[in-house]
Amino acid sequence: MSVNIIIKNAVKKFGDNTVISDISLDIKDKELFTLLGPSGCGKTTLLRMIAGFNTIEGGEFFFNDKKINDMKVSTRNIGMVFQNYAIFPHYSVRQNVEFGLRNRKYSKAAIKKEADKFLKLMQIYELRDRKPEQLSGGQQQRVALARALVIKPDVLLMDEPLSNLDAKLRLEMRQVIRDIQKEVGITTVYVTHDQEEAMAISDRIAVMSNGEIQHVGAPQEIYHRPRNKFVATFIGRTNFINASYHSNEKLIKFGDFSFSAENLSVQEDCPVLLSVRPEDFIMHKEENSPLKGIVKDSFFLGLNTHQLVELNHNQQLVEIIRESSLENLLNVGEEVYLSIKNHKINIFSDDGTRNLIRKD
Amino acid sequence: MNRKARFDLWTLLTLGLLILYGIFLILPMMNLLTKAVVDKETGQFTLNYFVKFFNTPYYFNTLLNSFKVTTAVTILTLIVATPLAYIFSRYEIRGKKFLQVLIILSSMSAPFIGAYSWILLLGRSGLITQIFKNTLGITIPNIYGFAGILLVLTLQLYPLIFLYVSGALKNVDNSLLEASENLGCSGVNRFFKIIIPLITPTLLAGGLLVFMRALADFGTPMLIGEGYRTFPVTIFNEFISEIGGDDGFAAAISIVAIIITMIIFLVQRYISVRKSFTMNAINKIRPKEASGIKRILIHAYSYLLVGISIMPQVYIFYTSFKNVHGTTFAPGYSFQSYTAAFDKVGRAITNTMLIPAISLVIIVFLAVLLAYISVRRPGPVSSILDSISMIPYIIPGSVIGITLLIAFNKPPMILSGTMIIMVIGLVIRRMPYTIRSTAAILQQIPMNIEEAALSLGSSKINTFYKITMPMMAAGIISGAILSWITMISELSTAILLYTARTRTLTIEIYTQIIRGNYGIAAALSTMLAVLTIISLLIFNKFSQDGDLSM
Ligand SMILES: Nc1ncnc2c1ncn2[C@@H]1O[C@H](COP(=O)(O)OP(=O)(O)O)[C@@H](O)[C@H]1O
Ligand SMILES: [Mg+2]
Numbered sequence: 001m002s003v004n005i006i007i008k009n010a011v012k013k014f015g016d017n018t019v020i021s022d023i024s025l026d027i028k029d030k031e032l033f034t035l036l037g038p039s040g041c042g043k044t045t046l047l048r049m050i051a052g053f054n055t056i057e058g059g060e061f062f063f064n065d066k067k068i069n070d071m072k073v074s075t076r077n078i079g080m081v082f083q084n085y086a087i088f089p090h091y092s093v094r095q096n097v098e099f100g101l102r103n104r105k106y107s108k109a110a111i112k113k114e115a116d117k118f119l120k121l122m123q124i125y126e127l128r129d130r131k132p133e134q135l136s137g138g139q140q141q142r143v144a145l146a147r148a149l150v151i152k153p154d155v156l157l158m159d160e161p162l163s164n165l166d167a168k169l170r171l172e173m174r175q176v177i178r179d180i181q182k183e184v185g186i187t188t189v190y191v192t193h194d195q196e197e198a199m200a201i202s203d204r205i206a207v208m209s210n211g212e213i214q215h216v217g218a219p220q221e222i223y224h225r226p227r228n229k230f231v232a233t234f235i236g237r238t239n240f241i242n243a244s245y246h247s248n249e250k251l252i253k254f255g256d257f258s259f260s261a262e263n264l265s266v267q268e269d270c271p272v273l274l275s276v277r278p279e280d281f282i283m284h285k286e287e288n289s290p291l292k293g294i295v296k297d298s299f300f301l302g303l304n305t306h307q308l309v310e311l312n313h314n315q316q317l318v319e320i321i322r323e324s325s326l327e328n329l330l331n332v333g334e335e336v337y338l339s340i341k342n343h344k345i346n347i348f349s350d351d352g353t354r355n356l357i358r359k360d
Numbered sequence: 361m362n363r364k365a366r367f368d369l370w371t372l373l374t375l376g377l378l379i380l381y382g383i384f385l386i387l388p389m390m391n392l393l394t395k396a397v398v399d400k401e402t403g404q405f406t407l408n409y410f411v412k413f414f415n416t417p418y419y420f421n422t423l424l425n426s427f428k429v430t431t432a433v434t435i436l437t438l439i440v441a442t443p444l445a446y447i448f449s450r451y452e453i454r455g456k457k458f459l460q461v462l463i464i465l466s467s468m469s470a471p472f473i474g475a476y477s478w479i480l481l482l483g484r485s486g487l488i489t490q491i492f493k494n495t496l497g498i499t500i501p502n503i504y505g506f507a508g509i510l511l512v513l514t515l516q517l518y519p520l521i522f523l524y525v526s527g528a529l530k531n532v533d534n535s536l537l538e539a540s541e542n543l544g545c546s547g548v549n550r551f552f553k554i555i556i557p558l559i560t561p562t563l564l565a566g567g568l569l570v571f572m573r574a575l576a577d578f579g580t581p582m583l584i585g586e587g588y589r590t591f592p593v594t595i596f597n598e599f600i601s602e603i604g605g606d607d608g609f610a611a612a613i614s615i616v617a618i619i620i621t622m623i624i625f626l627v628q629r630y631i632s633v634r635k636s637f638t639m640n641a642i643n644k645i646r647p648k649e650a651s652g653i654k655r656i657l658i659h660a661y662s663y664l665l666v667g668i669s670i671m672p673q674v675y676i677f678y679t680s681f682k683n684v685h686g687t688t689f690a691p692g693y694s695f696q697s698y699t700a701a702f703d704k705v706g707r708a709i710t711n712t713m714l715i716p717a718i719s720l721v722i723i724v725f726l727a728v729l730l731a732y733i734s735v736r737r738p739g740p741v742s743s744i745l746d747s748i749s750m751i752p753y754i755i756p757g758s759v760i761g762i763t764l765l766i767a768f769n770k771p772p773m774i775l776s777g778t779m780i781i782m783v784i785g786l787v788i789r790r791m792p793y794t795i796r797s798t799a800a801i802l803q804q805i806p807m808n809i810e811e812a813a814l815s816l817g818s819s820k821i822n823t824f825y826k827i828t829m830p831m832m833a834a835g836i837i838s839g840a841i842l843s844w845i846t847m848i849s850e851l852s853t854a855i856l857l858y859t860a861r862t863r864t865l866t867i868e869i870y871t872q873i874i875r876g877n878y879g880i881a882a883a884l885s886t887m888l889a890v891l892t893i894i895s896l897l898i899f900n901k902f903s904q905d906g907d908l909s910m
Contacts, residue, residue: 053538074544086535089637090557103544133637151543 002029003063003154003187005050011058012045012211019045020211023059027189028204032181034190036198037208038234043191044159046208050189051157052076063154074103079153079186083160085144087132093143094119094128100151114150121180122146138169145177149184156181156188162197174201195235199223207231224344227360229352232275239318241274241311245347245356252347255313256290259342264356266349272356275346278306278321282339283330289339293318295330309336369821370737373729374745380726381748384784388767389751392759395611395766409612419594423616426575426590429506433513433574434567440514441521442563444665446555447658448522449529451650454659459666466669467519468892470849470866472579473885475512476873477672478503479584480679487675508584513577515669517570524566528559533641561636568628572621576756578852579870591617592758592852599762599856607766614759621754673889680886684879697879701887704880705868712865712891715779716847719786723794724840726787728832731798732824736807746795753792760789761856777859785853790843801835802828834902841899845892865891 005027012020019042027033035043048054050061052073061068068076088096097119101111119125122142132140141161148156161177162170178201181188192198198205199219207214207222207230215227226232229240243254245261247269252261254274293309296317305324308317320338330336347356399406413419448456481488482503492498503511532555540546540554556563578592585593591613599610650658680697683690734746752760764785768775775781805828813823851866858867865888872881 051538051542053541073538073541074546078542080539080542082535082539084533084535084642086533086539088536088539088554088558089639090560090635099540099545100543131637147539147543 004029005155005187005189006062007046007050007059008062009059010046010049010056010061012042012049012054013057018211020049023211023213025206025213025216027187029187030185031203032178032188032190032201034192034198034202034205035208036192036195036205036234037214039193041208042211043193043208045211047157047159047189047191050155051078051080077151077154079148079151079156081141081144081148081156081158081161083163085140085161085164087135087140087143087147089132092129092131093124093135096132096143097128097146097150100147104151118146118150121149121183122176137165138173141165141173142176145180149180149186153186156186157191158188159191160193161190162192163194170197177201199235207234209234225355225358226275226346227355227358229273229275229348232346232348236277237319237321238275238277241276241316241318242314243272243274243347245270245272252345255311257340259340259345261347261357264347265354265359266356271350273348273350273352275348276318276340277344278319280341280344281309281318281320281322282341283307283309283320283322284337284339285330285334287337289337291338291340293336293338295332295334295336298330298332300324309338311338370733374733374737374741377726377730377733378741378745378748381745384764385748385751385788388763391767392611392614392763395608396615397612398608400606400608409609410616412609413612413616419613422589422591422594423620425506425588426592427620429509429513429581429588429590430571430574432506432510433517434571436510436514437518437521437570438563438567440665441518442525442556442559444518444662445522445525445529446551447662448647449526449645450647451655451658452647453662459662462666462670463519463522464896465889465893466666466673467516468845468849468896469516469673469885469889470579470851470869471512471516471577472583472851472870472873473676473849473888474516474672475508475580475584476878476881477676478508478512480878481671481675482508504584504586505588509581509588509590512580512584513574515672516580517573518665518669520569520573521563521566524562524569525559528562529555529645531639531641532558532645533639534643534645537645557635558639561632564628564632564635568625571624572754572756575617575621576758576852578758578855583873592756595758595762596856599765607762610762611766614762617756617759618754621756625754676882676885677889679878680882682879682882687876687878689879697883700877701880701883704872705865705884706863707861708863708865708868708884709887711779711862712848712888715782715862715864716786716844716850718779719783719790719847720840720844722783722787723790723843724836727791727794727798728829728836730791730795731802732828734795735799735802736810749795750792752788757785757789757850757852758856760785761853764788765856776857777862779862782854782857782862785857786847786850789850789853790847794839794843797839798832798836801832801839805831838899838902841895841902845895845899848891848895849888 005025007023007025007027010020010023011018023046025033035046037043045054049056050068052068052071056069063076088099091099094115097115098111101114106114116125119128122145124139124142124146127135127139127143132143135143144161158177162173165173174197177190190198190201199222202219204216204218205222206216209230215222215231222231223235226235232238241254243252245252245264245266247267250260250262250264251258252272252274292312294312295307296310297308299306301324303324304321307320307322307330309320310317348354349356396409397405397407399408447453448460453459478486480486482500483489489500492500501507536554536558537550540550545553576592578596581588581590581593582596595610595613595617598613599607649655679689681693681695682697683692683694684696684700730745730749733742755763764781765776767773768781775784809831810823810827813827814820818826848864849866850864851870854864854867855870858864863871865884869881869884869888872878872884
């Protein structure tokens, strides 16, 4: 069954407090779609509007062309995985998985067959007679997934499903979720505040802040061409450098450094804000670039080495990441020359609200 | 740690407490047992008392009666209070705070005062009975006997279940309810499939408490039971009756009572261990507005139930200002009853403050020590002590009264008739509750805080007084106030132990009711209620979240 979720101008208020003012989204069939944003930005609120736990104060929600605004929770046919799993503690693993099927009045044989299938799929068949208390966090997570999927829901909703697991399990379960989602082929809305997790798992991401969507796109696009300053900071790390645009020469300049910028969505001269990812700086000992700085600090993190460099022209500190190597060590206090992978620089309007490279 | 290091002050205290319990609980119990199986005349071993009890329908039926009415009360309180607690935690109710206060207030008075008020309302010449008879010509069913006891005790005890269940629902994660709804199970169905199983351990614990209280209650069946005799009444009569009072027989009945409550207790423990699981709510259940007919229904249910349960107290308050003519109420209002009451009370008011106050100091002191020993110094001796201290939880109050009287009415320790024996009675009865609540507080204080103090060079006793005690203080004080409220309205032990010099307000009220001085009884009850309300206000100051645990 194919289901796409369409949200048009959604509004959510708690009393007089408007948490979501106007959100529109088009979530495609079989896609793993992530709502990403800092805590308190309204991700859970939006998810619970889709699930039916929150009332909808404005706008329209559709599954395909079926409007769901006024449908009851239990008739929306949604699979849901909760942050703390919400496994019923008085039921065994099997009873938990069968619970939804029983409420749907399946025959005894069908219940057993379907439950067995998903218990096996989630690799918890051996644990089927245990009580939830005797399960580890990762196992509870698997039960929660099996319970959500066994009812053949139209869409799967997950609210920070990995946040209660330790780092290692989180990586493992991330993979499990992605695999199972592709295998079952179900439209999924996934909520997280962890940008790395979002990038790893999603087909597309909606970055949210203050109840508004900042950017919707594939992980690569969001990382490389963020729509605004907020997205650039929230996804990955970046350095902001004040610069100016010279429309005659089509050049961006700061200090003694300049590079050409074609096709910007501005015509006249204006101040701009550059966003340079730490890995897009290249450091040299020999003088082959007009951009000069002094190494202020250095952190060796194994694979990479992070360095803080103070730019000479304005004493700004920038963070630079490069792959660790045996030779070529740069010591604190040493002078360095920096070049930048120009094509990867993002150029924002001065206030950070628009990416001048993007056409939208 | 070596052996010598462990033999410290706490070991001494443990032994001291064991000895205290030995003298004031274990030996008296042994004594009671001996009385029950030794013939008074011949001094020979005999089971005659037990045979007499089980072979005489008159006696044996009191046991059955007690059982029937207590079981009915327990079931009814669960049926009435569980939905109320659920409604309160899931929905916004107008005036919820006010209702909660009323629920607590209605549970705080002595049950027999409720019984007496219901007699005034629904009895043969009760207010409501008369209204129905005179205006509508309808005769209200007789409330004496089984129905009356059921009514009074249910209304008196359902607040316990309400408080227990409300507490348990705080630990139920809202996601569980949502998950259930999401999987197609909501409403009433969900209440029975998810909520009830989750709070079963609480229902069992609350049910046990209600059962023990209802079984032990003496005043209610005495006043409203009439022909329906329950066995606290029988024990009392057998022991007290001046002609042919037989303490051997009373002792035997007491032993039967203890065995029964013990069985109930063990069964409850057995089931609840099997049904329990740890819960910890991240997303608490938040009350929301209900709409339409549902909204009307939940409001109607809440207000009706609370209204009925507070009615006796309101009516007593009202009658306390009515004019009295002889033993009947007359038209018009005055402070006549209060004037008469003040003439009668004598030392009762001072006693009502003094006896519980002394008991309270002892209880708090001992309970803190006992809780500390059982939580922080686990071991065989400490667990024996712990078990012993819980024994009184399952012993009906009148049995404790008899046990103490039999043990301490002869040398080497003659305490009968003194204030001391009343204090001992209260202390023994109230200790299990206080130890439990104190232990719960202690369990929440992480061990490493004490270890930090020890590592900084503080001695064990200094650590206890300077670190542990202050951290427990607020919890202990609020617990103590609850104990205080229960103790000032205690009747079933006191009724056996009091003398003219040690009468309390509660006993005085009981006496006045028995004598038919309803006006004076109402005035005294109102005074007791005021004392209770003041205590509750103080409790609120000290309790962090206003949670009550009995
Ligand atoms: N039931 C509620 N009542 C009132 N305010 C709420 C409620 N649920 C969420 N909010 C508010 O809505 C905002 C968004 O919350 P939420 O959606 O939970 O954020 P997120 O999941 O992104 O961390 C927060 O400011 C929160 O305080
Ligand atoms: Mg959230």
